[in-house]
Amino acid sequence: MAREGEMEESLLDLRAFLSSAGSSRISYWNETLGDRDGQGVLWARFSQSRDEHGDLTGAPRWKMISTPRQREAMSKLLCQFCGEPARMPDGRLLFLNSKEECGPNPNTTIRTAQPPFCLKHARMAPQRCPHLAEHGYVALLTQSAPLYGVIGTPYQYTADRTIQAMACDGVPVPYGSAALDWIVAAQLVRTPRAYTVVNLEDL
Numbered sequence: 218m219a220r221e222g223e224m225e226e227s228l229l230d231l232r233a234f235l236s237s238a239g240s241s242r243i244s245y246w247n248e249t250l251g252d253r254d255g256q257g258v259l260w261a262r263f264s265q266s267r268d269e270h271g272d273l274t275g276a277p278r279w280k281m282i283s284t285p286r287q288r289e290a291m292s293k294l295l296c297q298f299c300g301e302p303a304r305m306p307d308g309r310l311l312f313l314n315s316k317e318e319c320g321p322n323p324n325t326t327i328r329t330a331q332p333p334f335c336l337k338h339a340r341m342a343p344q345r346c347p348h349l350a351e352h353g354y355v356a357l358l359t360q361s362a363p364l365y366g367v368i369g370t371p372y373q374y375t376a377d378r379t380i381q382a383m384a385c386d387g388v389p390v391p392y393g394s395a396a397l398d399w400i401v402a403a404q405l406v407r408t409p410r411a412y413t414v415v416n417l418e419d420l
C-alpha cells in the first residue's frame with residue numbers, strides 16, 4: 218500500500234525513443250538503469266515517504282499501491298506487509314487473492330499482482346485490507362509462482378508528436394509481448410502454479 222504524500226511522478230519525464238531501425242518505444246529523457254526491469258520494461262516513477270532512517274512515514278493509504286514496494290516485494294517474494302522473506306519453513310508461498318480474481322473453478326489459472334504474505338501477516342490481512350474484507354478471499358499455497366508480466370498504463374505517440382496516456386484496463390500483459398514497448402509498468406504479476414486452496418486457520 219502507498220503512504221500519504223506518495224505519488225506517481227513519471228509523466229513529465231516521458232518521451233518517445235525512436236530507433237534508427239524504425240521501431241519506437243516509450244522511455245524517460247533522463248532514464249537510468251533502475252527504470253527498466255530485467256526484461257527491459259519501463260517502470261513508473263513513484264515518490265516514497267521515508268524519514269532520515271529510511272523508515273516509512275505517512276498514514277497508510279490502503280487502496281493505493283506503492284509501485285516500487287509492490288515491485289520489490291513481488292520480485293523478491295517478500296511479505297507485502299513486513300517486507301521479510303515470505304517463504305514458509307517448508308519452502309511454500311502463501312498468496313491471498315480476492316474471490317473475484319480466483320473465479321468459481323478451483324483450477325483456474327490465476328495471475329496475481331498481490332505479493333505473498335508471511336504466515337503471521339496473512340492471518341491479519343483479511344481484517345486490515347478493505348479489498349479482501351469487501352470481496353472475500355482465497356488463500357493459496359504453492360511451491361512456485363513464476364513471473365508472468367506487468368499491469369501498467371499504455372501510452373501512444375500522437376500525430377502531433379505528443380505522448381498520451383490511454384486507459385489502463387488492469388489486464389496483465391505478458392513478458393515478451395510487443396505491447397510492452399509502450400507500457401509504463403505499475404505492478405508486477407506472477408502465476409501461482411499447482412496451488413492448493415487452504416484455510417488460514419489450519420496453517
Ligand SMILES: [Zn+2]
Nearest residue numbers: 296299335338
Ligand atoms: Zn509479514
